[in-house]
Every structure is written in C-alpha cells, then in structure tokens.
Amino acid sequence: MATILEIEDLSVHFPINIGTVQAVQDVNLRLEQGEVMGLVGESGCGKSTLGFSIVRLLRPPGKIVKGRILYHGQDIVQMSQKEILSLRGRKIAMIFQDPLTSLNPLFRIDRQFIETLFTHERGLDKKTAFRRAEKMLESLGISPERLSEYPHQMSGGMRQRIMIGMGLILNSDLLIADEPTTALDVIVEAQFLDLLNDLRRQYNLTIILITHNLGNVAQLADRITVMYGGTIAEVGQANTIFEDPLHPYTQGLLSSIPNIKLDQPKLKTMPGSPPDLVDPPSGCVFHPRCPYDKEICRVQKPETFTEDGRLVSCWLYG
Amino acid sequence: MKNLARYIIARLLLTIPMVFILLSIVFVVLRIMPGDPVSSMLGGHAPESVIELKKEELGLNRPIALQYLDYLWQICRLDLGDSMVFKQRVTKAIAEKIPATIELTICGILITLFLGVFLGAYAADRRGMVQDYVIRLYGIVVYCIPVFWMGLMLQLIFGIWLDMLPIAGRTGPRVFASTFEKTGLYVLDSILVRDFSALGDVLIHLVLPAFTLGLVLSGIFVRLTRANMLDVLKADYITAAEARGIRHRKIVYKHALKNAFIPILTMMGLQIALLMAGAVLTETTFSWPGMGRLLLERIYLRDYPTIQGVIIMIALIVAMASLIVDIIYAIVDPRVRY
Structure with missing residues (x-):
C-alpha cells in the first residue's frame, strides 16, 4: 500500500x-x-x-x-x-462537527455544489455540474430533487451527507x-x-x-x-x-x-x-x-x- | 407567496390606525402651539374685527373637537384640504416638493449602504489591522456629527474653499424647467429626454446634499456591518467553504456578507425615519426644494393643513419603506416565512 x-x-x-x-x-x-x-x-x-x-x-x-x-x-x-x-x-475533503451550521443557510444546495465544482474545474458548464451534483446526491441516498432546497429544509443527517458529497464530488x-x-x-x-x-x-x-x-x-x-x-x-x-x-x-x-x-x-x-x-x-x-x-x-x-x-x-x- | 400577499395587506391595513394616531397628536400639538395662521398672515397689529372675520372664514372659531372630526372626515375622503395661508391645494404643494425629497433620500441611502456595508465588511476582513482602526474611527466620528453641521462644513470645503461644487438648489440657472416635467425626479427626467448636460448639472447639485445625508448615516452601518461580519466569519459554514477551496475574497464578500446583510436590513428599516428627519435638516441647509423645507416654512406660518399633510406623507413614506424592507428580507433569507 x-x-x-x-x-x-x-x-x-x-x-x-x-x-x-x-x-x-x-x-x-x-x-x-x-x-x-x-x-x-x-x-x-x-x-x-x-x-x-x-x-x-x-x-x-x-x-x-x-x-x-x-x-x-x-x-x-x-x-x-x-x-x-x-x-x-x-x-482533501473535510467535514465538521455540526452539520446544521456547516452549510450556508442562504444558498440553495445546488448552488453550493456547483460553486465547489466551478472553483476547481474552470470551464465546466452548468448542466454538467448540475448532473454531477444530482448523481452525487443519489449515491448518498438523497433524492436529487432536493438539490433545489435550502439547508434549513433538511435534517441533520442529510446535511452531513451533503457535506460529505461536496467533499467527494471532485474525487x-x-x-x-x-x-x-x-x-x-x-x-x-x-x-x-x-x-x-x-x-x-x-x-x-x-x-x-x-x-x-x-x-x-x-x-x-x-x-x-x-x-x-x-x-x-x-x-x-x-x-x-x-x-x-x-x-x-x-x-x-x-x-x-x-x-x-x-x-x-x-x-x-x-x-x-x-x-x-x-x-x-x-x-x-x-x-x-x-x-x-x-x-x-x-x-x-x-x-x-x-x-x-x-x-x-x-x-x-x- | 400567498402568505406574503396576505402579510403585505395586513401591514398596509395597519398603517391606517398608525396614520390616525399620528394625525391626532399633530392636530392637537399644532393647536396648543402659540400663534395661529391668522396672526401669521395679518401680523400682530390687525384690527380685532378683521382677525375675527378671517378666523370665521377659516373655521378656526369652531370648537376644536368639531374641527378635528371635520378634518378626520376629510382625510377619510382622501382629501388633504387647502392651505390656510396660500390659495393652494395641500396635495399640490406636496406633489411639487415630494420628488425632490425622494431623489435626495434615495441617493442618501445608496451612499450610506455602499459606504457603510463595504467599509464595514472590509474592516471585519482586516480585523485588528490599521485599515480596521481607521474605518472604525471614521464610523464613530461620522456618527457623532450632526447632519446640518456636516452640511455646512461640506459647503465650506467643497463649495467655498475648493469652489468645486454648487451649495444650493437642484439645478443651475441655465437648465430649462421643461426638461423635468415627467416625474419630477430630475435625474430620471433628464435621462428620459436625453439631455445629458442637464443630467450633469443635476448630478453635480446632488453630490453635496446626498453625501451629507449619506455620510452621517453611514457611521452606524459601518459599525453594524463590521460587528455582524465578525460573527458570520466565525460561522462553521465559512470554515466549511474554506475547506472546499473557495477563494477567500469570494467567501468574505459573497457567503459572509449576504448573511451579515440580514440584520443590516432590519437596521435599515428602522433608520428610514431618521433618514427623513435628516432630509428635513439637509434640505434646509442646501436650500433643497423638498418636503422638509416645505414643512419648515409652513410651520413658521402655522399653516395647519399643509403641516398635517406633509406629516401624513412622511409617515406613509416611512411605513412603505419599512414594508419594502420586510419584503426584501423574505427574498434574501429563505428561512423567513410570513
């Protein structure tokens, strides 16, 4: 190894x-x-x-x-x-103690995903980024429709999974x-x-x-x-x-x-x-x-x- | 959205009792105040019979309670009445002056927000460094200065010593009044008729009064923004965003500032009343032909209906502005539900 x-x-x-x-x-x-x-x-x-x-x-x-x-x-x-x-x-991804406060409350989940993708992959188009976020949510056991929601609409466990998803979406x-x-x-x-x-x-x-x-x-x-x-x-x-x-x-x-x-x-x-x-x-x-x-x-x-x-x-x- | 509509309607209905309470207070205070429209019109040496005649004509001899009920009935018909001193409808006097005030206060509030929010956010980002101390000092100093004195000093510096900017009025003498017939907001009007030399003239006249108003109020916003930003920058989602590799500047001015903006909005709603009070003083200092000056002139003349009319208008503006702030609130913060 x-x-x-x-x-x-x-x-x-x-x-x-x-x-x-x-x-x-x-x-x-x-x-x-x-x-x-x-x-x-x-x-x-x-x-x-x-x-x-x-x-x-x-x-x-x-x-x-x-x-x-x-x-x-x-x-x-x-x-x-x-x-x-x-x-x-x-x-290197990092997740924190309190999932309830780890997501920006004023931005929708998709926006936070896409921002992360755009930060590291210049020239990515929005559609592809969105697809990837959808796929990620699915693999975390969250319905992709919830991408358009705000953090306060989700439970603590879901938010922690989303935090992980944002960390792993770029492999x-x-x-x-x-x-x-x-x-x-x-x-x-x-x-x-x-x-x-x-x-x-x-x-x-x-x-x-x-x-x-x-x-x-x-x-x-x-x-x-x-x-x-x-x-x-x-x-x-x-x-x-x-x-x-x-x-x-x-x-x-x-x-x-x-x-x-x-x-x-x-x-x-x-x-x-x-x-x-x-x-x-x-x-x-x-x-x-x-x-x-x-x-x-x-x-x-x-x-x-x-x-x-x-x-x-x-x-x-x- | 349906809830928001219901909320707006409820708020609008609430302004009605507010206006009536305010009106009753003003009505009583005006009549307790020494002097009345008749003596201010005829002077102190008019014969008793003439004064009586005039009072009879204006209805000032009737019992106050009756006068009050009459006035309320008038207001219920959305009629502000006639001036007691000039042959003029109160609505007309206000309509002439209100655009000037709106133009001034909008520019003032834009300057306040721009200066206050950005300086505050920058100071928070540079906490403990020289920039931070300078901005905090600015905030305190500016907050302590009375509006009129700030106006006088700016006039002295930029109008007299440096001779750069005009110190009175909304336009210079060479601009045609016909340019400004559409909305009365001179900036908008001159853009609408594409008269750009007039626009330049209007803007240059706006600079000093708008900055006077804007600077004074910006102090409190600098401090408020800085304090809120310091809190927000400690939040977990800021660290989390940093852990995702997002650039620092984006985190500060997008993620953090938007969150810090919520309490600033609340403050803005509360400051509108102060802004209107500041506008009265600024308009006086700069001979700005707006509602503030109208109010002051008519108070000297004890022109009851006009004073009451102007105060109703100001109350309505304040109520509207804070309603708009509440609506913006719901747009900025998805957690807010009405």
Whole structure:
C-alpha cells in the first residue's frame, strides 16, 4: 500500500497573551492509502488542531512552527496559498462537527455544489455540474430533487451527507472527519457510519476520523492513534489497542468506559486533569497522572518504541 | 407567496390606525402651539374685527373637537384640504416638493449602504489591522456629527474653499424647467429626454446634499456591518467553504456578507425615519426644494393643513419603506416565512 500522508515532527503553537499554547508537539504519523485512522483523545488534546493543520485551516493565531506534512510526497506546510486552495475540496475533503451550521443557510444546495465544482474545474458548464451534483446526491441516498432546497429544509443527517458529497464530488482521496457524528442522534449516527464505510470502499478513501467517541472508532477504524496533551501516546491496529492497550493513558481511557455487563459500583476514572499546554509538564506530559510514573518520566520526553507491531511513546517499553 | 400577499395587506391595513394616531397628536400639538395662521398672515397689529372675520372664514372659531372630526372626515375622503395661508391645494404643494425629497433620500441611502456595508465588511476582513482602526474611527466620528453641521462644513470645503461644487438648489440657472416635467425626479427626467448636460448639472447639485445625508448615516452601518461580519466569519459554514477551496475574497464578500446583510436590513428599516428627519435638516441647509423645507416654512406660518399633510406623507413614506424592507428580507433569507 502506498503512503498517502506522512506527518513528520509537526508542532503547532498558538501564541496568546499569557504564553504559547503548544497544541501539537512533535507529532509523527503515517497514513496508508485506503485505511481509516481513528484519532482519539480527550477535548483539547490537539486532535482537531492536527486535523485542521493538514488542510492549513488553523484559526489565527495558530501556526505550524515545525515539521512537514507530506501529502503524496508534497509538503503541505511549504505550499503557497494557491496550491493549498487547489488541494482543499479537490484532493482533501473535510467535514465538521455540526452539520446544521456547516452549510450556508442562504444558498440553495445546488448552488453550493456547483460553486465547489466551478472553483476547481474552470470551464465546466452548468448542466454538467448540475448532473454531477444530482448523481452525487443519489449515491448518498438523497433524492436529487432536493438539490433545489435550502439547508434549513433538511435534517441533520442529510446535511452531513451533503457535506460529505461536496467533499467527494471532485474525487478527493483523503477525508478528514472532525467529530462528524457528535451532533447526530444514535440512529442517524449508525446510518452515517455505515455510509462512511460504503463510501470508503467505493472511492478508495482514506479517512481520518477525529472523535472522542471510542464506539465510533471501534466500528470503523483500521488503526487508532491515541493523542494526549498534544502528543501521540500510541498508534496501532484497532483491535489490538482495544484488547491490549500499551500506553498507561490508553489503559486508563479504556477502563473508564462503563461496561453494562460488569457490576461496577462506581465509574472508574483517571486521577488528575488534562495538562496545561501553555506550561506542559516536564518530560512525559502524562507523568503527573500516570500510575507507573518513574524517575525518567519526569525529566525526559519518552521516545517512540515499537512493541508488538505498535508504536508507543512510553518509558515502560524502553 | 400567498402568505406574503396576505402579510403585505395586513401591514398596509395597519398603517391606517398608525396614520390616525399620528394625525391626532399633530392636530392637537399644532393647536396648543402659540400663534395661529391668522396672526401669521395679518401680523400682530390687525384690527380685532378683521382677525375675527378671517378666523370665521377659516373655521378656526369652531370648537376644536368639531374641527378635528371635520378634518378626520376629510382625510377619510382622501382629501388633504387647502392651505390656510396660500390659495393652494395641500396635495399640490406636496406633489411639487415630494420628488425632490425622494431623489435626495434615495441617493442618501445608496451612499450610506455602499459606504457603510463595504467599509464595514472590509474592516471585519482586516480585523485588528490599521485599515480596521481607521474605518472604525471614521464610523464613530461620522456618527457623532450632526447632519446640518456636516452640511455646512461640506459647503465650506467643497463649495467655498475648493469652489468645486454648487451649495444650493437642484439645478443651475441655465437648465430649462421643461426638461423635468415627467416625474419630477430630475435625474430620471433628464435621462428620459436625453439631455445629458442637464443630467450633469443635476448630478453635480446632488453630490453635496446626498453625501451629507449619506455620510452621517453611514457611521452606524459601518459599525453594524463590521460587528455582524465578525460573527458570520466565525460561522462553521465559512470554515466549511474554506475547506472546499473557495477563494477567500469570494467567501468574505459573497457567503459572509449576504448573511451579515440580514440584520443590516432590519437596521435599515428602522433608520428610514431618521433618514427623513435628516432630509428635513439637509434640505434646509442646501436650500433643497423638498418636503422638509416645505414643512419648515409652513410651520413658521402655522399653516395647519399643509403641516398635517406633509406629516401624513412622511409617515406613509416611512411605513412603505419599512414594508419594502420586510419584503426584501423574505427574498434574501429563505428561512423567513410570513
């Protein structure tokens, strides 16, 4: 399998008045074509920031300060504004948390589709563009007549499918889905994840599924990346991570999922709270909350070790 | 669409009680005010008998309640009556002056919208940069300046010091009045008869008054547009459009501005009344022969029927304008249902 995306030593900082938020710190990640990568972690761990930096849509003052993002071998970090614009929507699609607010309420659906097509394919005639939009809707299970409607006339699930449609109509091969089901109810969510699974085969799509919902990830992802405090804790095959988590943070995360089959008198929790990324802990960012906290963890950042075919950043495996 | 028609009819019907309430207030206030048409016509030294005779003739001796009922009945027949001071129908006096006011206010509002909306949107796009601060300063300064003072200063600068633009009237002396017989809107008339030297003359006379009115009101629109744009630019659909590779300028001036325009429209509906008030002052400053000046002149003369007539007209214009704004609202925003 070919590598589609390779992130090397990526650091993203947000300079604010009280200091610098180190939202993403020295992240390395490699994605193979056609796989679904689940990117999980708690709020503020940098998973969304990582997603946004891949299309260079960081909100100011956010900035990529270090590293490379190679998409098919081309470095996105070094691209000019024009080059990145031609990548967005045409090669890399992105969908967001809230489908209800992700479509411009004042423009009809067909207009938003056609605008996307015209942006990337100059000289396309309107009829062809319209046909393509119709076809896309059909393949998403929405009646093509609904193209002439406004976003407010559609349900949340439909709007999220339309968002995907706009991303895929130009045959993007990478989809970044930033918590795509958070705003949907459970049934629509299940349907939507099924759809993602179908689309992925149909389009040979590589998907980065950013979420804090471990259930979503279990259903769809081939591999999982666990992030903590702006760094990657662990990367590995989905089933192995669920069965046998290596990193203490992953262990804590998984054991805090309530299990209906076990008779637990109390919810298991992880002690402590997420790190302050303006002034992160020395050494391993997780050490203040880690049950296996060692001397070296406090002074030196953990290297990434390969253990059992998985990558884990923890001194336990050094 | 059927609902929209029903809404329009309902709104039109609502203007009727509004006009009556307004009218009653004006009617009473005018008669409480010291002075009356007779003394302003005959002066303070006319003999008592002549004054009485004149009052009798104009019906001012009758009880106020009766006068009021009479006037209401007259209005119900859509008759604004005769001037008490001149031998002239009130409708005729208004018809002569109303095109000048409409021309001035339309130009004023176009300038306001153009300046206000584009400066505001540009400032929002350049948030925190020098351009933003300059535009915000402009907004505040212009908003604080009274209309008449702005008019005087523009006259002083462009009319006197630079001697570039005329400071009074709607045309120069060399333009034939016959050019302007069709609609009374001089710009339109001179285009209709293809008299382009007249058109130039009319436009040059419009510049200062229209800008006076437009500049003063643009301040509030600059600030409003900027604030709304800042909100809209944070919206998810803007990020989503950016993620689809659409060019930044298109996103700002098409996607965002159209959304930010909705509250601006609301504001515009509310500002029409202020615009009319501004027009009265601007017309006075620039000797602009419109309804504002007519109103002021007739207030000095205590010409009751004309004052009442002009105020009814202004009220109707304001009501119409806000109705039009509501209709535009429904066109711009598909979510609005009447």
